[in-house]
Amino acid sequence: MVKSLPLKKFIRLTGEKINPGAPFRDKIVGSISIDTRTLKAGAVYFALRGELFDGHTFIPQAMAKGALACVVRKDRQGEFLSGRQGSIIGVDDPLFSLQQLAGNYRAMFAVPVLAITGTNGKTTTKEMIASVLAQKYKIVKTPGNLNNHIGLPLSLLQIEDDTEIAVIEMGTNHFGEIERLCEIARPDHGLITNIGAGHLEFFGSVDDVAGAKAELFKSLPEDGLAFVNADDSRIMAAAKIVRQQIRYSLHHDAEVRGEFLSLNPEGCAGFRLQNQVEVQLQVPGEHQISNALAAAAVGIYWHIPLNDIATALENHRSFSKRMEKHEWHGAAILLDAYNSNPDSLRAALATLSHLIRTRQGRAVAVLGDMLELGEVSEAAHEKAGQEAAEAGVTLLLLYGDFAAAFERGFTRAGGKQVRVYSDKSTLAGDLQTLLQNGDVVLIKGSRGMAMETIWQELQTVTRQ
Template identity: 40%
Template sequence: MKLTYADLPDLYRVYLQHPQVSIDSRKVAAGGLFIALRGQSDGNRFAAAALDAGAAYAVVDNPGVVVPEDDRYLLVEDSLRTLQQLAQRHRAAFRMPVFAITGSNGKTTTKELIAAVMSQQYRVHATPGNYNNHIGLPLTLLSMPAGTEFLILEMGANHKGEIAELCGIGRPTHGLITNIGEAHLEGFGGKEGVKIGKGELFDFLHANGGVAFVNTDESELAEMSQRLARCIAYFSSENPSLTVAGLEIKTVATHPHLRVAFFSEARELIETDTQLSGEHNLQNVKSAIAVGRYFKVPGAGICTALANYRPANHRSQWLNHREVAFYWDAYNANPSSVAAALNSFAADHEPADSVVILGEMLELGEAAPAAHRRVALRAGQVARTVLLVGEEMKEVAREFDRPWFADSRQLAEWFWLQDWSGKTVFVKGSRGNRLERLLD
């Protein structure tokens, strides 16, 4: 038979009949749709295996893998582009609020807090884990359950143009930027590039009549919001008042956990505890409150959601492992997030009783040497014992005469031979450091 390219309307009808989409042949659902992507390994090579495992169809972009007499192979010009177009088409079929979150730090925690708050009132679908890129975001859209009333899309980027691309697929109606920090400096070309890249969310909302939520305590966000037509401002205040424009949130306590207060729908100042600590998490909590109040989630529901949320996945976690107390925040790291986490830790721990483990920070480009020196210097003010991990930390360790380890395996071998009685260990590093090996 002659091979022909499948067109999008036909593919979308196939998807609607087989809405469980997978890009991993080992995890394909029976009766689902396998989309073969080219990456470190070419997904086209696994199309037959996916069909054998029960997939109803395999979308491929290599004619060489198609079995001519097998109608289950759907040939397209570009499988990745097809995945994105299917998601875009699916998004267009819905009219619920679509809330986008981007920023240098705190995206995932903010997403999870907002999801917890909004779930008190609505059927919510949110980005799983950190599926926040050009592949993960389309998969999030295509996995949206029927009856979803509120969709939350986390958007990550390491160079300019990525957020604009993701907005083109997800078409957010509302959104926020957590902050502008020193993340992915190499790809963005410096902090000003980060500002432009993350600001693409505001650009999209402004151009399409969307609503931006702005934490005006972040000076750069306050400045960026000046050009927006529709903006919801929120900020910290020691004496909240109903007469002030914008939503005011009071910090009642920061340690050992955050406690905040805000005005409910009954115009009463109510307080709630959280299981989070630190200024950086305060910003995340404030965002969740602001979104909940705007979408009319009752104040009691907001309080319940915030009080019940438990950080996980190596983010802002207090752990006790082999009788050693850890503050674990090692899912990602950049100069801004490391400084914020160290400042929070220092507020509640004496240097003599503290140990700091810092993994190298990735994707910083020319800024890397100075950035690593800066965070190591701050770590030395926070703890008497500072352990540094990774190639980017090697020169800093030599300069400050600190123990250095090439990788987390080497660290773990040494670490568990020491006596850490009475110490609290702070752990922060980029995901690529694999610092969780310390817990193996």
């Protein structure tokens, strides 16, 4: 909920020298909206344009629902002046105005801002950190994964007078995006979860990914602080420019240390924190320890007791479409369909390999394409197919343009049972007949593949 401000001051925060005019200028802004479906009376509506929509189309709905003002393009302003029930603010670019508003609004508060980016684990780490800090502080965090040039401004506009720490997620698939997000958010603390082979279509190489993520550390003020994953050599190199650091690690000397203990039958990792407190995570995957250590490092820095950190981490549960574990007629479903790249798929396969050891069934992988890998796409999918066979996958179901590359790597590594599908509904139908009691199924693919629909279809099936 945005801090209560009159509309005239609110508009000045966008950088625009516009007087909203009576009778609207002294009315208090209730909230910010970019979606008329959730708009509340008293909101300021920003008419943004996307690839598939134009927010100007919904100005009449915004006004009908009681919007105090609508921020529109100047060249469209005249369309909405007749019969209006709120103020119409014409600007060159509503998105830029939203970003300027968020940046200037953030500057009104002397609140620490922790920015988080990385190839994998951003949202999970952000949620873990928020859980740890919330034990002592009033925090604001990025809702869900709204981590781009639109979501980040909306996150910052949640800050209020009693906010003590803001935890802000930043995503990128092009150079300069993190730098721009930092210009808006002005973080004084930064954390990069890891650097891997994501969005190579746009970056070219993992070293280039590192350069893009390093924009976060470069944007920190001189007295800023970096939380550094000492197990990632590229992050260590990027952090050299930051004077104040807190390092965390499973394998190297660091201010915050973790020691791997074991994976339980559910595939969830236990580890010892600072050689003092044992933590049993409730999210599948040994790789989750790195995310948890990042959260522990942040908590230790902000004086959260170790036992409280452990409690928060143990209470954390899988976030939407990220290593969700379900049961379906005697089979275990591991839904990790939010995104996929070579590193995250490798970690998911390792979890699948562990889980099958505790059951009597087969390891089944349902895989969609790993998108945005550019020139290495064929080789990366072939390698991933090989790794699936090596992880013990006995049945591989594939969907997407790179299914043939997956299959090639799988069969060359000794995999036997593989099926390729041109539509997900047929795949889901076959899967429900193929599954046996005790099987463990990994469902994974890039966001654009929407592989979660396979699990959704499975849930509609009543099995005899």
